[in-house]
Amino acid sequence: MYLPKISKNISCIEGDGIFAGEAIPKGTIVFYYSNNDVYVSKKEFQYLSNFEKQQIYKFGVEDESGNWIVTEGDANHSCDANILSIFVDGLYCDIAVKDIQIDEEITIDYSLFYSSFPWKMICRCHSWNCRGIVGSGFAVDSQTQELWHSRISEAADRIHHVRQALFSREDESARALTLALRSRHSPMIFPYIKFSLIGTNPENGHAIHS
Numbered sequence: 001m002y003l004p005k006i007s008k009n010i011s012c013i014e015g016d017g018i019f020a021g022e023a024i025p026k027g028t029i030v031f032y033y034s035n036n037d038v039y040v041s042k043k044e045f046q047y048l049s050n051f052e053k054q055q056i057y058k059f060g061v062e063d064e065s066g067n068w069i070v071t072e073g074d075a076n077h078s079c080d081a082n083i084l085s086i087f088v089d090g091l092y093c094d095i096a097v098k099d100i101q102i103d104e105e106i107t108i109d110y111s112l113f114y115s116s117f118p119w120k121m122i123c124r125c126h127s128w129n130c131r132g133i134v135g136s137g138f139a140v141d142s143q144t145q146e147l148w149h150s151r152i153s154e155a156a157d158r159i160h161h162v163r164q165a166l167f168s169r170e171d172e173s174a175r176a177l178t179l180a181l182r183s184r185h186s187p188m189i190f191p192y193i194k195f196s197l198i199g200t201n202p203e204n205g206h207a208i209h210s
């Protein structure tokens with residue numbers, strides 16, 4: 001679930017987007033998987049109809065075990081995203097890597113998501129650094145990796161200096177993530193940064209079928 005106030009509105013990137021209902025400082029944990037999100041195990045997924053699978057491909061995120069989580073909001077992709085995915089002690093969350101203004105669209109980089117199958121799409125994010133084609137299962141250029149790394153490190157540095165709505169939430173997953181974050185004090189805390197798991201090594205890469 002999203003921690004700051006959000007609203008859905010028409011996006012300049014594609015379809016509907018998620019917009020900030022309040023200012024979100026860099027370093028804020030913006031999203032985590034809570035008990036309000038729908039969890040579909042790998043086994044349950046296999047028995048869904050094609051239509052249901054399509055919906056999950058569109059609105060869900062897959063974890064490394066092939067399970068899916070479907071959440072209430074579907075942020076658009078941008079190559080110059082203002083939130084990025086991180087893992088803290090194996091727990092997934094998204095962190096604001098820029099100061100996000102009220103009414104600004106919240107965007108994420110889809111290439112940081114895990115995917116058990118290769119996919120790609122043409123990007124129309126119109127960012128200064130738009131990669132043109134984004135996806136998962138193929139190598140990401142070193143410039144992009146450096147950009148992700150430096151933005152995540154800078155944002156992680158701010159975690160304990162900005163207000164974290166996460167820290168006052170009572171549910172089990174929020175408490176586990178809070179504990180994981182509070183036990184860390186430096187930006188070198190994220191050994192599970194997603195891009196270390198995807199095909200930057202040719203041996204791990206998959207052929208892309210369009």
Ligand SMILES: [Zn+2]
Nearest residue numbers: 079123125130
């Ligand atoms: Zn783009």
